[in-house]
Amino acid sequence: MEIKLPLVCSIGFAALIVSASVALLSGNQAREPADNPPPVHITAEQDHQRMMDLLHIQSLRPGADPKNPDAPNAVNYDEAKVNHDALPDPLLLNDGQKVTTPAMWWDKRRPELIEMFDEDVYGRVPPNTPKVNWEAVSVMHEMNGSVPVITKKLVGHVDNSSYPLIKVDIQLTLTTPADAAGPVPVMMEFGFVFPPGFKWPKGFTPPHETGPTWQQQVLAKGWGYASLIPTSFQADNGAGLTEGIIGLVNKGQPRKPDDWGTLRAWAWGASRALDYFETDKSVDAKQVGIEGLSRYGKAALVTMAYDQRFAIGFIGSSGEAGAKPHRRNFGELVENVAGTGEYHWMAGNFLKYAGPLTPRDLPVDANELIALCAPRPVFISCGSPKVEGNWVDDRGQFLAAVAAGPVYRLLGKKGLGTDQFPPMETALIDGDLAFRQHSGGHTTGPNWPAFLQFASRYLKAPTAPRATASLR
Numbered sequence: 001m002e003i004k005l006p007l008v009c010s011i012g013f014a015a016l017i018v019s020a021s022v023a024l025l026s027g028n029q030a031r032e033p034a035d036n037p038p039p040v041h042i043t044a045e046q047d048h049q050r051m052m053d054l055l056h057i058q059s060l061r062p063g064a065d066p067k068n069p070d071a072p073n074a075v076n077y078d079e080a081k082v083n084h085d086a087l088p089d090p091l092l093l094n095d096g097q098k099v100t101t102p103a104m105w106w107d108k109r110r111p112e113l114i115e116m117f118d119e120d121v122y123g124r125v126p127p128n129t130p131k132v133n134w135e136a137v138s139v140m141h142e143m144n145g146s147v148p149v150i151t152k153k154l155v156g157h158v159d160n161s162s163y164p165l166i167k168v169d170i171q172l173t174l175t176t177p178a179d180a181a182g183p184v185p186v187m188m189e190f191g192f193v194f195p196p197g198f199k200w201p202k203g204f205t206p207p208h209e210t211g212p213t214w215q216q217q218v219l220a221k222g223w224g225y226a227s228l229i230p231t232s233f234q235a236d237n238g239a240g241l242t243e244g245i246i247g248l249v250n251k252g253q254p255r256k257p258d259d260w261g262t263l264r265a266w267a268w269g270a271s272r273a274l275d276y277f278e279t280d281k282s283v284d285a286k287q288v289g290i291e292g293l294s295r296y297g298k299a300a301l302v303t304m305a306y307d308q309r310f311a312i313g314f315i316g317s318s319g320e321a322g323a324k325p326h327r328r329n330f331g332e333l334v335e336n337v338a339g340t341g342e343y344h345w346m347a348g349n350f351l352k353y354a355g356p357l358t359p360r361d362l363p364v365d366a367n368e369l370i371a372l373c374a375p376r377p378v379f380i381s382c383g384s385p386k387v388e389g390n391w392v393d394d395r396g397q398f399l400a401a402v403a404a405g406p407v408y409r410l411l412g413k414k415g416l417g418t419d420q421f422p423p424m425e426t427a428l429i430d431g432d433l434a435f436r437q438h439s440g441g442h443t444t445g446p447n448w449p450a451f452l453q454f455a456s457r458y459l460k461a462p463t464a465p466r467a468t469a470s471l472r
């Protein structure tokens with residue numbers, strides 16, 4: 001069973017409370033120091049080497065090099081040089097039997113896939129993850145454009161009584177329309193936080209967007225939006241694996257080879273945010289979607305795949321370890337993600353596929369991760385190769401979505417409806433899997449209107465008369 005439910009969200013809101021403080025941190029008693037050795041502090045390089053030693057790996061192949069076209073490991077952006085390995089059949093049981101009924105999918109194949117993703121790709125969420133107690137640090141009545149909204153700043157205090165030396169607080173902001181007729185659908189984003197003084201790298205043009213923000217587009221539908229800060233509860237680096245939620249559960253010790261990586265930790269946080277939404281009467285928790293870009297696009301897909309309570313996914317430029325097939329030698333590769341800068345996203349066991357084994361030996365691929373979201377709707381989003389580049393492998397992501405289609409169809413839904421790669425800016429949004437390349441760069445921004453058109457088939461704002469909705 002991959003989802004732990006229910007966790008305690010010990011919070012309630014009274015109307016118009018400006019600041020609530022209802023933290024219920026349970027039993028945070030300090031233990032004797034002898035019981036609790038301090039967290040291990042090692043660099044990402046040391047931890048990576050430690051994992052290689054544990055797995056008896058002598059060396060790893062280098063990742064694709066995007067900078068030097070003459071390098072032996074130069075990145076491949078040439079469709080003619082692609083290996084065209086078939087993606088694994090999501091409807092074939094490990095014993096070779098064909099999955100022919102929804103019951104076989106739910107009872108046999110889905111659990112098999114989850115087990116393989118857990119063991120070799122994203123790692124296992126430990127069975128004893130601590131409770132999260134949500135506190136509203138502020139509730140503000142404000143305007144977003146012309147829409148009156150209520151914004152709650154929330155902190156999810158993770159119970160650290162098992163190891164008080166590590167403190168973990170999840171940062172979440174929720175905004176809902178103030179005049180909602182009832183509980184509203186919410187789109188939650190994995191939010192980037194740029195450190196103070198952050199400057200874009202030289203030569204990099206940040207995406208420039210005009211018109212209403214995505215939050216305003218969501219409000220125009222009568223929905224709400226939320227921002228979850230992944231790095232508030234799990235750092236985006238290997239050195240941080242002995243801290244954050246992964247470090248807390250491991251009592252400050254480094255990971256075992258099948259322990260969860262950062263992507264699953266971020267997805268765990270999204271699930272805890274959804275636990276909170278289930279307790280907040282302004283949110284319709286059955287209509288919560290998840291969106292993310294790039295590494296957070298990977299996290300959004302992992303969230304959707306594992307937690308079936310999420311209603312819809314908007315997966316932005318997720319590339320390798322997201323919607324891009326591991327087997328396809330185009331753009332970023334397994335070998336890049338297995339390197340010291342990115343390995344922390346994954347289970348330690350993932351390193352094996354850049355060492356003695358190859359991506360072809362992976363028992364699963366990205367089409368099966370997308371298939372784990374079935375029958376729920378998923379929108380795969382990319383930018384323009386001319387602006388965003390080819391690192392994220394748009395065509396590969398499309399092909400993975402095509403190859404997830406059989407599972408959607410088995411469950412009575414529609415896949416993409418074509419296996420022909422569409423022209424730029426063509427929204428394939430008539431099925432339950434959707435795909436669109438926008439003409440901008442590394443952002444989901446220009447795809448929000450197409451996503452919202454797709455999502456409007458599934459998420460519905462409340463229509464009850466206002467009088468019934470004294471919910472805030």
Ligand code: GCU
Binds near residue numbers: 295318332336391
């Ligand atoms: C790097 C990395 C990608 C990742 C991206 C991002 O480019 O190789 O896998 O998606 O960073 O998160 O911005």
